[in-house]
Amino acid sequence: MIPAAFEYYRPKDMAGVLSILEEHGDDARVMAGGHSLIPMMKLRMADVGHLIDLQDVEGMSEIDISGNTIRIGAMVTQHDIIDHHALSAAAPILREAALQIADPQVRYMGTVGGNVANGDPGNDMPGLMQCLDATFHLTGPDGEHTVAARDFYEAAYMTAREDDQVLTAVSMPKPAGGHAYEKQKRKIGDYATAAAAALIVKDGFTCASASIAMTNLSDTPVYSEAAGAALVGTSVDDAAVGAAVAAMLGDIDPTEDNRGPIAFKKHVAGVILRRAIERAWSRA
Amino acid sequence: MSKKQHYTITVNGKEEEFLAEPRELLIYTLRERLNITGPHIGCETSHCGACTVTIDGKSVKACTMFVAQADGKDVTTIEGIGGPDNLHPLQNAFKEHHGLQCGYCTPGMITRATKFLEENPNPTEEEIRFGMAGNICRCTGYQNIVKSIQAAAAEMSAVREAAE
Numbered sequence A: 001m002i003p004a005a006f007e008y009y010r011p012k013d014m015a016g017v018l019s020i021l022e023e024h025g026d027d028a029r030v031m032a033g034g035h036s037l038i039p040m041m042k043l044r045m046a047d048v049g050h051l052i053d054l055q056d057v058e059g060m061s062e063i064d065i066s067g068n069t070i071r072i073g074a075m076v077t078q079h080d081i082i083d084h085h086a087l088s089a090a091a092p093i094l095r096e097a098a099l100q101i102a103d104p105q106v107r108y109m110g111t112v113g114g115n116v117a118n119g120d121p122g123n124d125m126p127g128l129m130q131c132l133d134a135t136f137h138l139t140g141p142d143g144e145h146t147v148a149a150r151d152f153y154e155a156a157y158m159t160a161r162e163d164d165q166v167l168t169a170v171s172m173p174k175p176a177g178g179h180a181y182e183k184q185k186r187k188i189g190d191y192a193t194a195a196a197a198a199l200i201v202k203d204g205f206t207c208a209s210a211s212i213a214m215t216n217l218s219d220t221p222v223y224s225e226a227a228g229a230a231l232v233g234t235s236v237d238d239a240a241v242g243a244a245v246a247a248m249l250g251d252i253d254p255t256e257d258n259r260g261p262i263a264f265k266k267h268v269a270g271v272i273l274r275r276a277i278e279r280a281w282s283r284a
Numbered sequence B: 001m002s003k004k005q006h007y008t009i010t011v012n013g014k015e016e017e018f019l020a021e022p023r024e025l026l027i028y029t030l031r032e033r034l035n036i037t038g039p040h041i042g043c044e045t046s047h048c049g050a051c052t053v054t055i056d057g058k059s060v061k062a063c064t065m066f067v068a069q070a071d072g073k074d075v076t077t078i079e080g081i082g083g084p085d086n087l088h089p090l091q092n093a094f095k096e097h098h099g100l101q102c103g104y105c106t107p108g109m110i111t112r113a114t115k116f117l118e119e120n121p122n123p124t125e126e127e128i129r130f131g132m133a134g135n136i137c138r139c140t141g142y143q144n145i146v147k148s149i150q151a152a153a154a155e156m157s158a159v160r161e162a163a164e
Helices: A014-027 A035-043 A078-083 A085-090 A091-099 A104-109 A111-116 A123-133 A225-231 A238-251 A261-283 B024-035 B090-094 B107-121 B125-131 B142-163
Strands: A007-009 A029-031 A050-053 A061-064 A067-071 A135-140 A142-146 A153-155 A167-172 A178-183 A190-204 A208-213 B004-010 B014-020 B052-054 B058-061 B074-076
Touching: A014 A029, A014 A050, A014 A167, A029 A035, A061 A085, A067 A085, A067 A111, A078 A091, A078 A104, A078 A111, A078 B142, A085 A091, A091 A178, A091 A190, A104 A190, A104 B058, A104 B107, A111 A123, A123 A190, A123 A208, A178 A261, A190 A261, A208 A225, A208 A238, A208 A261, A225 A238, A225 B090, A238 A261, A238 B142, B014 B024, B052 B107, B058 B107, B090 B107, B090 B142, B107 B125, B107 B142, B125 B142
Parallel strands: A007 A050, A029 A050, B004 B074
Antiparallel strands: A061 A067, A067 A167, A135 A142, A135 A167, A178 A190, A190 A208, B004 B014, B052 B058, B052 B074
16 A cells, blocks of 8 residues: 655744644644555545654653643643553543553554544544533634533544644543543444443532433534433433433434444444443442 | 665664665665665555554554654664674563564564563563554464563563673
């Protein structure tokens, strides 16, 4: 497999990245670990005239936990997340999800920034970030902007990021309560048939708040506010979980593909969300 | 477009300098330019792990990296791990425990396993299966691959303890 030819750049700082983006517009693409982009370039489904490798750009590989806020640089890899004890303690759902992405080799290269910025509905981090109510940090010619993860995704591979902007970090409040990231996949390395991220806060015997997001069940990740609302104020019993699953099914819009027909995907989405809620509740 | 560039990559301790197009995949650089044919091409789509090499301390599928990304890096292939006269404990264990049938996946398996055992010197069977999940064997001989890695881990721990 031989991708089309391209000009390659490895700038040392963000100013260098932005000037190449400004010069070449949408003919230029930034690349982090490359494990989404390179396969598409090999298949010639992505045509990149000017490839900007971010590996030498300073200041994008840090994990910072201060007070109630977690900030993860865009070049932090899935392996880094799995390996970072303080992060695993502060937000164990990140590690639980990262362990379910691809395989060990891919996790050494695959980054948080690439995973969330790519806009592929199959990627796990976008739904997870919506569950965590994360904020994405974008840098462009007119400075830094922030966009809520829940507002970022417009359609498959279409996001609120402009062509001249680079996603440099994600930040989020330190999550409270019980968590679960549940994923059904056909085999190691596959995208989800259905995946669910759940965060549930318990107050006494009832659910005080719940955040639920689904992956690969629409052309964007799906933050299901209604599914979360169906749990609040309940003891997360069978009826409440059933109501949350029904609400979620109203929000997703899966399509038929080689992972199965629509009815099957809806069935799996229900099973996966039920498991995620039960596990998150048991940890809440 | 597509002009050749000058690259320097250290492979198995030896500095290699050459001209190549940035789009060349590292696996082709290794196999066809540098004649280092231990890393194999299995699927060429980042799934099978036959092309696994170690780059700056990470297990990487060399079919999913452009040569330009590897410029200035330190690459280790199966040839740098051990040879016929000085088998690495993993190579010896794969030989002793029938950890290969056709052998096609073996260079990638062993290269990945060296890094895995560095990170987790005394793994459980479950940890081995999870840590080796990026490498596929189509002879389906995983049982003996796991056994080989367990044996090598025990051997390497014994050597470490003896040295202390």
